[in-house]
Amino acid sequence: MSRELWTSVDDYVTELFVPPDKALASALKASRAAGLPGIQVTPSEGKLLFMLAKMNHARNILEIGTLGGYSAIWLGRALPKGGKLITLEFDAKHADVARKNIERAGLSKVVEIRLGKAMDTLPRLAKEKAGPFDLFFIDADKPNNTNYFNWALKLSRPGSLIIVDNVVRSGAVIDPKSKDESVQGVRKFNKAMAAEPRVMAVEIQTVGSKGYDGMAFALVTS
Ligand code: SAH
Ligand code: DHB
Ligand code: MG
Numbered sequence: 425m426s427r428e429l430w431t432s433v434d435d436y437v438t439e440l441f442v443p444p445d446k447a448l449a450s451a452l453k454a455s456r457a458a459g460l461p462g463i464q465v466t467p468s469e470g471k472l473l474f475m476l477a478k479m480n481h482a483r484n485i486l487e488i489g490t491l492g493g494y495s496a497i498w499l500g501r502a503l504p505k506g507g508k509l510i511t512l513e514f515d516a517k518h519a520d521v522a523r524k525n526i527e528r529a530g531l532s533k534v535v536e537i538r539l540g541k542a543m544d545t546l547p548r549l550a551k552e553k554a555g556p557f558d559l560f561f562i563d564a565d566k567p568n569n570t571n572y573f574n575w576a577l578k579l580s581r582p583g584s585l586i587i588v589d590n591v592v593r594s595g596a597v598i599d600p601k602s603k604d605e606s607v608q609g610v611r612k613f614n615k616a617m618a619a620e621p622r623v624m625a626v627e628i629q630t631v632g633s634k635g636y637d638g639m640a641f642a643l644v645t646s
Pocket of ligand 3: 465
C-alpha cells in the first residue's frame with residue numbers, strides 16, 4: 425500500500441462525491457500562486473467538515489488556522505442565514521490570500537478573519553462573549569493543541585463539536601521519544617483529551633492525497 429494508491433482512491437472518491445467547484449478551485453489556485461504551503465484539508469475532508477457543521481446545526485463556528493481559507497469556505501458554506509465563522513490566523517500574508525478567496529466565494533459577510541497569534545485572540549473572544557461556538561476546527565501550530573482545546577472547551581456548550589486536524593502525523597504520534605515538537609504537542613493533546621471528562625472523543629486515521637494522518641472529534645457533553 426502506498427501514497428500513490430491512497431491518492432488514486434482519494435481522486436476516485438472525490439470525483440464521485442465532491443463535484444468541481446469554482447470558488448474552491450480558485451482558492452487553491454490563488455493559494456498556490458502566492459506560495460502558501462499546500463497543507464489545507466483535502467476536498468473529502470472539507471466536505472466532511474461541511475457535513476458535520478450541518479449535522480450539528482452550527483450557527484457559530486471558530487476555526488484556528490486559516491491558511492488560504494480553504495477549510496473556512498467549506499465551513500462557512502454550512503452556516504444558516506445569520507450564521508458566523510471566525511477564523512484565527514497569525515500570518516498576514518496567509519490572511520490576505522484567505523480574505524480574497526473568501527470574498528470570491530461570496531462569504532465576506534459570514535467569515536471574519538482575526539489576525540494575530542491565536543493565544544492572544546482567544547482571550548479577547550472570551551472577553552467579547554463571542555461564544556459559545558457550536559463547532560471548532562483546530563488546525564494551527566500543533567504545540568499549542570492542548571491550549572487551543574482548553575480554550576475551545578471554555579468557549580463551548582454541551583453539544584459543541586471540537587475537531588482537531590493532524591493527530592497521527594504519518595504514525596509518528598506513537599513515538600514517545602519523538603524530537604518533533606509537533607508530535608509532542610499532539611501527544612500531549614491526545615492525553616489531555618482522553619482524560620477530559622467533559623467530552624466524549626474519538627480519533628480516526630486517514631490516508632489520501634495528503635498522506636497518512638488523522639482527525640480527532642470531541643463532543644462536549646457537559
Ligand atoms: N485550516 C486550513 C489549514 C491551516 S494550516 C485549511 O485546511 O484550509 C495552519 C495555519 O495556522 C497556517 O496558516 C499558519 O500560519 C497558522 N498558524 C500557525 N500558528 C498560529 C498561531 N499561533 N496563531 C494563529 N495561526 C497560526
Ligand atoms: C502541517 C500542518 C497541517 O495543518 C496539515 O494539515 C498538514 C501538515 C504541518 O505543519 O506540517
Ligand atoms: Mg491541518
